[in-house]
Amino acid sequence: MTQEIIRVHNVPYSRGFRVLWLLEELGLSYDVVNYKIGDRSMREGGLDALSPATRVPAIEIGDLVMAESGAIVQHLIETHGPQFGRPVGDPERPAFLQWLHYSETMASLVEQLNLNHVFLRPPAKPSAIVIKLNTARLRQSLAGMEARLGNHDFLLPGGFSGADIMMGFNLYAVPFYVDCSEFPKLLAYRKRLEARPAYQTALAKEGPQEFYDRDFYPVPEE
Incomplete structure (x- = not known):
């Protein structure tokens, strides 16, 4: 076919x-x-x-x-x-759906920080208060995830799923805004995702990163 x-x-x-x-x-x-x-x-x-x-x-x-x-x-x-995925009736389906959508809770915060740090240019001036708030909220979303990661390799005990794919994009971006050294489980989880051959192939097809112009964007002084 x-x-x-x-x-x-x-x-x-x-x-x-x-x-x-x-x-x-x-x-x-x-x-x-x-x-x-x-x-x-x-x-x-x-x-x-x-x-x-x-x-x-x-x-x-x-x-x-x-x-x-x-x-x-x-x-x-x-x-x-x-x-x-996890079909209707699978005991992991509620967790699958929760992580699938939690990824957008986190990604929306990354998007706000992208707007403030990357896209605003003079004479526009990013709001230090807004950046500080969104950075704190992003850190909290990571802390909540760190606390819920068990001893299995991926988000669900049953193994790799689309929820990991949704979250993997976020974990590429968040270290530009949050020092992730305080989240060792998340860092180990990110390495497992990045080691997947399909991840590496997709990354290679996208080419060099031209989005961020520095390794880390600190919260500006008020």
Whole structure:
């Protein structure tokens, strides 16, 4: 059976990485349409017809069009990779769903810090108070996760799942804003995710990181 053409609309090192990583785990071929933050490519490249918010990721699979990384991940698992999900009735399903959506709680804080640290340029001035608050909230979300990581390798005792893919994107970004040395379980978990061949392949396809211009962004003085 011929695979339907899969096209992913992406900005490198965005939430779209989740989709690329999962497609690699599934062994599915795909094409990537890359956009760049800061130019007009997302507004003028037809992305508005694919995403209600004109944002990445968006995916085309034959005639199907979807946006939102979590929705795309869940759909791909249900249609191509049930081994990466937990079906209704599975005792791990509630935890699977919770971690799947917790990843967006954390990612929304990363997004706010990206906006303040990376995208605002003079004469705009980031708010030190807002950055301090969002950094504290991000640290707390990591502390809550650290406290709940057991002795198993991944988020669920049953093994690697789409929830780990959703969270893996976050754990790439958070060390730019939070010193993660206080979270040894999270650091070990991140290393396990990064060691997966599909993660490495997706990362290589995205190319060098051009998003952050330093290794760490401290909270500015008020």
